[in-house]
Amino acid sequence: IVRMVPVLLSLLLLLGPAVPQGTQDGPYSLTYVYTGLSKTVGDIPKFQAFGLLNDLSFFEYDSKDRRSRPLGLWKQVEGMEDWEQDSQLQKAREDIFMETLNDIMEYYNDSNGFHTLQGRFGCEIQNNRSTGASWEYTYDERGYIKFNKEIPAWIPLDPAAHITKKKWEAEPVYVLRAKAYLEEECPATLRKYLNYSKSILDRQAPPxxxxxxxxxxxxxxxxxxxxxxxxxxxxxxxxxxxxxxxxxxxxxxxxxxxxxxxxxxxxxxxxxxxxxxxxxxxxxxxxxxxxxxxxxxx
Missing domain, CATH: 2.60.40.10 (Immunoglobulins)
Known part of the structure; x- marks a missing residue:
């Protein structure tokens, strides 16, 4: 049961140590999307993770080969991330994420049905200043739970989410770390990634x-x-x-x-x-x- 709690902590491990740098203009955004399926559908993996810089996917991970890999133009970028190390972090988060999906299904006593859990979180900066952040989950494409960093607290959007909220707020430090991630760690990591990606995101390609x-x-x-x-x-x-x-x-x-x-x-x-x-x-x-x-x- 208590293994649901580390979902908050493990998500903070994804980006690693952040290196703040001066960044102008924008806006620039960093977003992570995780999707878990209760059953395999065709060739679609039961768990997938994507990272996006602005509107472009820069990395992916799935439950088939359990390896993080850069995507698109980022295949040519060296040094932005240690993908081997990130693969280990993603494996741990996959296990926790799927346990969370199973716990929700157990609440509804529907372990044989087809269900999805999706997590989405990230931040935005402009002219080197944080301009927004969010962290939320959906279950079967309806709101499940979201984080309000102003309170700070997890806000249940589904009956089962009240149990999740209780577990994720079992210790005050878990809430404070989630708030710190959105307000400090995520923007700092976005600045670090822009050292390698700004030329890609700022480019102009005429139609x-x-x-x-x-x-x-x-x-x-x-x-x-x-x-x-x-x-x-x-x-x-x-x-x-x-x-x-x-x-x-x-x-x-x-x-x-x-x-x-x-x-x-x-x-x-x-x-x-x-x-x-x-x-x-x-x-x-x-x-x-x-x-x-x-x-x-x-």
């Missing part, structure tokens, strides 16, 4: 834009504007008709390409007799001025 046209006999013309290979994620795309903004027929969510960049698209349908000029408008922080690509709707 490449392609416009395609398709029309079946007697049907509306379909104009599609695709922007790809851009970073950061935020982008403004829309179609204009004779200079006036048009509501899109379809628009795609901004999708991660897996190589550290994103793509997005927007579609508009043009009636056969409409000869007004259509253009795709793309605005991104990497561009000195917006791109305007003719759609050739004539």
């Amino acid at each position: 490449s834009v392609v416009v395609t046209s398709h029309q079946a006999p007697g049907k509306n013309k379909k104009l599609k504007c695709l922007a790809y290979d851009f970073y950061p994620r935020e982008i403004d795309m829309h179609w204009t008709r004779a200079g006036k903004v048009q509501e899109p027929t379809l628009s795609g969510n901004v999708l991660y390409n897996g190589n550290g960049t994103y793509q997005a698209w927007v579609v508009v349908h043009v009636p056969p007799k409409d000869t007004a000029p259509y253009s795709c408008y793309v605005q991104h922080s990497s561009l000195a001025q917006p791109l305007v690509v003719p759609g050739d709707a004539s």
Whole structure:
């Protein structure tokens, strides 16, 4: 039973000793996401851990090979983390996390069902100052428990969480360490990681834009504007008709390409007799001025 308590302590071990450094601009965020499954589903591991810097995953760990490894552009970064040592820490946290999931299932007397537990915690800084932090858990995609660092205390969001709260607050030091992690250790570690990652997070990759046209006999013309290979994620795309903004027929969510960049698209349908000029408008922080690509709707 008391083994649930170290979940608070073990989470503090992930990042190791922090090295504060002066960091300007931002905002920058460090977020960790843990997911545990009560049963295996296909090839999905029963336990997974991810770390994100801003919106990019920089490491992963799962219950299959039980090894931490860098992801994406961080595969080329040396010295940011001792991945062998981190693997040992993640193994301990996996065991504790899955025990917590089992304890919740026992509370509901449903050890045979399919259930999920997810933990998410992290912090944000801007101009070298902490601007926010959070730590919360969900059970079966509904709120379970979260930490309020102002009180400080764990706030139950589910009946079973009252038992978890009691165990996690069995000693005052556990609450104080959780507060210290969010307010001090997490921001300090984010500053350390930025020594190795700031150039990745601050980079500007301009979008490449392609416009395609398709029309079946007697049907509306379909104009599609695709922007790809851009970073950061935020982008403004829309179609204009004779200079006036048009509501899109379809628009795609901004999708991660897996190589550290994103793509997005927007579609508009043009009636056969409409000869007004259509253009795709793309605005991104990497561009000195917006791109305007003719759609050739004539």
